[in-house]
Amino acid sequence: MTTPPRIDAVFDLDALLTEGEREWQLAARRFAQERIAPVIEEDFERAHFRRELVPELGELGFLGMHLDGYGCAGAGAVSYGLVCLELEAGDSGWRTFVSVQGSLAMSAIHKYGSEEQKQQWLPGMAKGELIGCFALTEPQGGSDPAAMTTTARRDGDGWVLDGVKRWIGLASLADVAVVWAKVVDGSESVVRGFLVPQSTPGFTATPIEGKLSMRASVQCDIDLDGVRLPSDAMLPGAKGLSAPFGCLNEARYGIVWGAMGAARSCLEAALERSTSREVFGKPIGANQLIQAKLADMLVEVEKGILLALHLGRLKERGALTPAQISVGKLNSVREALAIAHEARAILAGDGITNAFPVMRHAANLESVRTYEGTDEIHQLVLGRALTGLNAF
Template sequence: MTTQLQHVFDYDDLLTDTEREWQAKARAFARERIAPVIEDDFERAHFRRELIGLLGQQGFLGMHLSGYGCAGTGAVAYGLVCLELEAADSGWRTFVSVQGSLAMSAIHKYGSEAQKQTWLPRMARGEAVGCFALTEAQGGSDPAAMMTTARRDGDDWVLDGTKRWIGLASIADVAVVWATTPDGVRGFLVPTDTPGFTATPITGKLAMRASIQCDVVLDGVRLAGDAILPGANGLSGPFGCLNEARFGIVWGAMGAARSCLEAALERSTARSVFGKPIGQHQLTQAKLADMLVEYEKGVLLAHRLGRLKERGALTPAQISVGKLNNVREALEIAHTTRAILAGDGITNEWPVMRHAANLEAVRTYEGTDDIHALVIGRALTGLAAFA
């Protein structure tokens, strides 16, 4: 595709020079390194591992964290990078989220100094990969029901249980594993070469095919006593990391939406029916206008959340508004674009069906629409309705 979307709002005027530089760098990386190969990778369900070190060289891994080799950027700069990577493919924004917003954030927020020094510089460079093992097959949106346990055996910890849909687990060097203990939910750093740790990629996926998600088994995994994350107590530990990842999704979904809208614009001016370009027909222009309105609103919402985050004022309910709205509207933009492209819209000549499939997965992980609606409902009424 050659069409580039021009904002109706002068959005760039809201950004600093540094933020524009990060966005430009991410856009160039996505278009030069990911876009030329992503359709083939998606078709073959191939994860291009050689890009990990290159992402590290660009400074994208854990870029919102400070110290330990991390770039220490603001939230908006990080969000813009997520947007540009997901404009190429959701799987690569997911990689950056799992590595930086989940695994690295858990170590940065809750780890000991020794744990931070051991892992964070290597992860920032892309020399080590992390995963975040919270979700279980029987729990899903109810992590309080997790059945993975950690028990004391002398000075050691022994972990047993299973996890599902764990991104990157089969290529990770370290897993942040959440387990129940007599003192509540705690986090543990598990080197993935520890006996009893097994990660098996999930096959048969029709979305996120250029990404890796796994089933994980922990069978008598024995860890030293200092493997525990000392700063994480209870479910507030993993939830603090999930909110970091959800923030990135708010931005990333708009990248997928922009890619689809650009495809719709290109098709609307290049293809003619009834003697004129389809973009000259009123119905098509109405669709394009509706898509543009929702895209612009989504980007402005993401920007607002980013500025709140930089002030330390961002709430979970606000993140839920962003995730619920932006993923839902990105999917609607993908569906409308598919209709504008007609039959060709289901081919990999265009990125639209790939984005639509990926967004179905994005809509599910880090909180479904229903869960985020209930978070917002609780903020409105003061009443929890999760059970």
């Protein structure tokens, strides 16, 4: 259960990890190799999400693993990142599941919920017995959440929610949705979070059809039509957009690691092909051009992992900034896509088939590039950090 020896021989990541971190990584690698890899091409083809694997993720401690208490593992940031890396080496959809469940839905409840809300939801979510989703994005403004049109209004002792959300992971499977809505109070409006059980009348989640990416996972449209909630459905600690952004940064951090897992998988496929396929009487890996491609791919994988590790150590010290997360997310996904495309070229015509994972990773990474902030959004975050000028 190790990375192919030729990659390890060039760069020894294990020397930079603790024994506990390595144990988390190997557990995730075993799950990816034994439970995801044998079925993922069929699941991608059929657009099928294997919900039956969710309790196994809970048993392994992967769900909300960076959180403390309530049945969560309380693991370090690097351990969580390594799990994301190994799961995404299997498929981006499974790292996305862990991110939505743990970094978004569970983090929102853990950071901003009341003690009663935490006790009600978090233990079951940590075990994989309950599923959560995080409903922020809307059809007309994925990159501009300040322009959200979903509203919450007071009605007696409770709340009524109306609006629409789009591209909400797990929504049709979720037991509870963390829904972000604007509360209008006189001339002032502020974004607040609400816990909405899926069984609530007026809440409808519809899986999005026709996806050519992330086909082994579930993303949905949500309609909120007069959804009535009790007064205690609001997350008391969440006020303003800084609340959902706090959760998004947790998910973005996981992507920094996860995208490098997809990149490593593509590099492994290209490396195997370069030594097993012969053209003009010798393995294609004996050609200088192929070796140059492999070398460049390896350099970017290892640079990306080292950057992720650096960010993880900063996070564990409480020193990680949003701009630093943007550096990682922008670099990891952009380079992972470039590696996938280069690997496809090395695989030649066979690279477009599901005999290799490369085209599936490339398709998935197009989604990863878009969600949790597009390239352009992260470039603007970094531009603001460099110049002090807001170009949004």
